[in-house]
Amino acid sequence: MTRAVPTITTNMCMIENDKGHILVQNRQGKSWPGITFPGGHVEFGESFHDAVVREVKEETGLDIKHPILCGVKHFETENNERYIVLCYKTNQYSGDIQPSEEGDVFWINKEDLNSYTLANDFLEMYQLFINPDCSEFYYEKDQSDWHIKLY
Numbered sequence: 289m290t291r292a293v294p295t296i297t298t299n300m301c302m303i304e305n306d307k308g309h310i311l312v313q314n315r316q317g318k319s320w321p322g323i324t325f326p327g328g329h330v331e332f333g334e335s336f337h338d339a340v341v342r343e344v345k346e347e348t349g350l351d352i353k354h355p356i357l358c359g360v361k362h363f364e365t366e367n368n369e370r371y372i373v374l375c376y377k378t379n380q381y382s383g384d385i386q387p388s389e390e391g392d393v394f395w396i397n398k399e400d401l402n403s404y405t406l407a408n409d410f411l412e413m414y415q416l417f418i419n420p421d422c423s424e425f426y427y428e429k430d431q432s433d434w435h436i437k438l439y
Contacts, residue, residue, distance in 0.1 A: 293368070293369070293370045294367075294368070294369045294370070295369060295370045295371075295372060296329070296365070296369055296370070296371045296372065297329070297330040297336075297372045297374070298327060298328060298329050298330065298371070298372065298373045298374070299327045299328065299330060299336065299339055299340040299343060299373065299374045299375075299376060300324070300325045300326070300327030300340075300373055300374070300375050300376070301325055301326060301327055301340050301343075301344050301352065301355055301375075301376040301377065301378065302325050302358075302375075302376070302377040302378075302417040303325075303326075303344070303348075303350065303352060303377070303378055303379070303381055304377070304378075304379045305379070305395060306379070307395075308397070308398060309395040309396060309397055309398070310325075310395070310396060310398055310401075311325070311326070311348060311350070311385065311393060311394070311395055312324065312325065312393065312394060312395075312396055312401075312404070313325065313326045313347060313348070313390060313391050313392070313393045314391045314392045314393075314394075314404075315390055315391045315407060316389075316390065316391045317390065317391075320407050320408065321407065322404075322405050322406050322407035322408070322410065323401070323404040323405060323406045323407060323410065324406070324407040324410050325417075326343060326344050326347040326348050326390070326393065327340065327343050327344070327347070327373070328343035328346070328347065328390075329343075330374075336357075336374055337355065340352075340355050340374070340376050341355065344381075346388060347388045347390050347393065348385050348386065348388070348393045349383050349384060349385055349386035349388075349393075350381045350382065350383045350384075350385060351381060351382050351383050352378050352380065352381045353378065353380040353381065353382075354378055354380050355376035355377070355378045356376060356377055356378065357374060357375070357376055358375050358376060358377050358416055358417055358423070359375040359416025359417065359422065359423045359424065359425065360372060360373065360374060360375065360416075360423065360424055360425070361373040361375065361413055361416065361424075361425040361426075361427075362424075362425070362426055362427075363426065363427035363428075363429075363434075364427075364429070373413075375413070375416045375417060377417050398418075401414070409436065412425065412436050412438065413425050415438055422438050422439070423439065424437075424438070424439040425437075425438055426438075426439070
């Protein structure tokens, strides 16, 4: 078994306002449509911190400060790559929200999250953002199906 594995690194950030609402994005892409948090790919030569700040700005118009790493989602792709999602949260931001080509962004009450059409596995992934005892989401594949493991 080799130790060097091609990797795709991405990020996602939950932004909470002073009213306890969270900013969500209704993604329009074909690969992962539905309600989720803003985020995207880490570019070569970019720190994880700078990538999440940039992605949030591009997708929401907000400038965030002090994003805190709260969890990691990862799985192996069909191309034998490791796909990693670094999950952040913050309540420090400035600016006004604006939609992007990724989709509309809007504030919702946390308790209303289930009333929206969520991206696949987002509800399970949400645990990384809200449960301090949960920091890892791993998709494990057996011969017939994928299984979510939360640690």
